[in-house]
Amino acid sequence: MNSRLAGALVWRDFRIELSYRVPWMLDAIGLVSVLAIYFYIVRFTRALAPGANNFFTYIVPGLALIRFQLGLGRTLASMDREQSSGTLELLISSPVRAWAVVAAASLYELSRSLVMALIALALGRWLFGAGLTLGPRSWPALGFGLVGAAAFYLALTGVTCAVLIAFKQGLPVAGVLGAVLPVISGIYFSPHVLPAFLHSLTNIFPLSLAVQVVRAGVVAGSFPVGKTVVMLATSFACLPLSAIAIHAAVARARRLGTLGQY
Amino acid sequence: MGTRAGNSLEARSGAHSRFLGSGARLHTILRLLPRSAASQRLRELRVPSSYPAPNPTPGLSIRGVRKHYRNSEVLGGVDLEIAPGEVVALLGPNGAGKSTLLRIIVGTVAANAGDVIIGGHDMRRDPLAARAAVSWVLGDEHGWYWRLTGIENLTFFGMLRGMDHSAARARARAELEHQDLEHAANQRLGEYSTGMRARLALARANLIPTAAMVLDEPGRGLDAPANERLVAFLRSLESTAVLVVTHDLEMASRIAGRSLVLREGVVREQFAGGTPAEILATGLVDGP
Numbered sequence A: 001m002n003s004r005l006a007g008a009l010v011w012r013d014f015r016i017e018l019s020y021r022v023p024w025m026l027d028a029i030g031l032v033s034v035l036a037i038y039f040y041i042v043r044f045t046r047a048l049a050p051g052a053n054n055f056f057t058y059i060v061p062g063l064a065l066i067r068f069q070l071g072l073g074r075t076l077a078s079m080d081r082e083q084s085s086g087t088l089e090l091l092i093s094s095p096v097r098a099w100a101v102v103a104a105a106s107l108y109e110l111s112r113s114l115v116m117a118l119i120a121l122a123l124g125r126w127l128f129g130a131g132l133t134l135g136p137r138s139w140p141a142l143g144f145g146l147v148g149a150a151a152f153y154l155a156l157t158g159v160t161c162a163v164l165i166a167f168k169q170g171l172p173v174a175g176v177l178g179a180v181l182p183v184i185s186g187i188y189f190s191p192h193v194l195p196a197f198l199h200s201l202t203n204i205f206p207l208s209l210a211v212q213v214v215r216a217g218v219v220a221g222s223f224p225v226g227k228t229v230v231m232l233a234t235s236f237a238c239l240p241l242s243a244i245a246i247h248a249a250v251a252r253a254r255r256l257g258t259l260g261q262y
Numbered sequence B: 001m002g003t004r005a006g007n008s009l010e011a012r013s014g015a016h017s018r019f020l021g022s023g024a025r026l027h028t029i030l031r032l033l034p035r036s037a038a039s040q041r042l043r044e045l046r047v048p049s050s051y052p053a054p055n056p057t058p059g060l061s062i063r064g065v066r067k068h069y070r071n072s073e074v075l076g077g078v079d080l081e082i083a084p085g086e087v088v089a090l091l092g093p094n095g096a097g098k099s100t101l102l103r104i105i106v107g108t109v110a111a112n113a114g115d116v117i118i119g120g121h122d123m124r125r126d127p128l129a130a131r132a133a134v135s136w137v138l139g140d141e142h143g144w145y146w147r148l149t150g151i152e153n154l155t156f157f158g159m160l161r162g163m164d165h166s167a168a169r170a171r172a173r174a175e176l177e178h179q180d181l182e183h184a185a186n187q188r189l190g191e192y193s194t195g196m197r198a199r200l201a202l203a204r205a206n207l208i209p210t211a212a213m214v215l216d217e218p219g220r221g222l223d224a225p226a227n228e229r230l231v232a233f234l235r236s237l238e239s240t241a242v243l244v245v246t247h248d249l250e251m252a253s254r255i256a257g258r259s260l261v262l263r264e265g266v267v268r269e270q271f272a273g274g275t276p277a278e279i280l281a282t283g284l285v286d287g288p
Helices: A003-020 A023-048 A055-065 A067-085 A087-093 A098-126 A136-167 A170-185 A196-202 A206-220 A225-256 B006-012 B014-019 B024-032 B037-045 B098-106 B127-132 B150-160 B165-178 B194-205 B224-235 B249-255 B276-281
Strands: B060-069 B072-082 B087-091 B113-118 B134-137 B212-216 B241-245 B258-263 B266-271
Touching: A003 A023, A003 A098, A003 B150, A023 A055, A023 A098, A055 A067, A055 A098, A055 A136, A055 A170, A055 A206, A067 A087, A067 A098, A067 A136, A067 A170, A087 A098, A098 A136, A098 A225, A136 A170, A136 A206, A136 A225, A170 A196, A170 A206, A206 A225, B060 B098, B072 B098, B072 B113, B072 B241, B072 B266, B087 B249, B098 B113, B098 B134, B098 B212, B098 B241, B113 B127, B127 B134, B134 B194, B150 B165, B150 B194, B165 B194, B194 B224, B224 B249, B241 B249, B249 B276
Parallel strands: B087 B241, B087 B258, B134 B212, B212 B241
Antiparallel strands: B060 B072, B060 B113, B258 B266
16 A cells, blocks of 8 residues: 555545534544443443442453544445445556555554544543543553554455455344453453453454553553564554455455446 | 547447347338338448457447356356447436446456456456456446535545645546536535536546546536536546446447447347437337
């Protein structure tokens, strides 16, 4: 993917977003609402079980990273619209590789997710009083964790777009991912409570590791180097697989003549 | 009638008739219409098969292209060569395979067999270069970002073709002016009429010079002045091989030096020019 292609698609998405005027504001309102829900759930359960650990502090990093899931859903919805409006066919007929188009089309939402994740941490810390450490000690883990999560979601967006292009069923797949990923990634609870046979998966699952790395940084102020290395390796290893999936999907659609169908 | 290149175009395109099969159906029609003025004229218009190839590196070259979906054959071996500066009209009834052929040329549908070479670039071996060498005018309302303005749409597609933002915007503005759309540059696509969108599609196709341009019903929705502008626009593409899919025989006879009739996936006949009545007389094309 070259910078000009990335710039073109980010510029396009920004202009389209600007035409709606309020999505960022709605996103921010939604974010505050989600934090408020968990804040009051924790306050309520504390009343039921005094002395319990601060679950709110535990969950805020997960709620921050789940913003990438929303970004994936938006990119996929946008790709779905592109398919039905015929612009996807035009994009694919342009002299750039299909995986580069999909990756560039994901960048705007990834950037927004990144910003919203940081805002979620800041709001959790300063508006809702979560016991987070957002000083310099947390920065290495936070930075690498966000990069790893972004790389993983970039790959995952590519795979779901491939499903959309090949089978016209991207949105149902995104729905399934939206339900499954939080369970195995430790967004809401530690993966250790899951059945033992899932542990081998969660130990190398990029999103689980990203959540653990970010949580270690902003809750404990530590930087788990080993986990970070494994997370980055597995996240970035997914990228070529995603490119292969997109290439195969577009080749199939070209063969069947379904690129312009939805 | 092919006013653009006249008789020389008939000669130039002559070599391509070797791809066209026997033309047996035309002969049948001619036998049924003995001595009529139309049949005499058709004899004159039919491109003979013995002319030498006019251009060794044509803008657009299609050789033996076949396409089938499951058990249905859409294209049964299409051959076509279009020289730079030549405008060819592709006629034929619905379901003849015209749109599929167009999509194979622009690279969004893969042929099962055959070669598509655009500006010397083989779509199979060098797809990126081949796709860069062809521009495309879609034949319907699709293919636009409705939340963006006209100039934003053109700027984006210019950037997609490798221009930086300022160059793309400047080119977009020039093309809008060329299509007499500068007054609507900052209107969203939703505020464009069908005819304005058709002109915007021409502007998009012309953002970057390409070896070939394919157009699917470019005259749809155009009023008379816009139709004249379309004709002038197509005639101005001096170094581009142009293939126009249309059901409008009047349009075909005005813009194209050569008309091909595609039917059941095969080019059944080609004419150097020909009036709508003469083309209709072949029985290979349905009337409007």
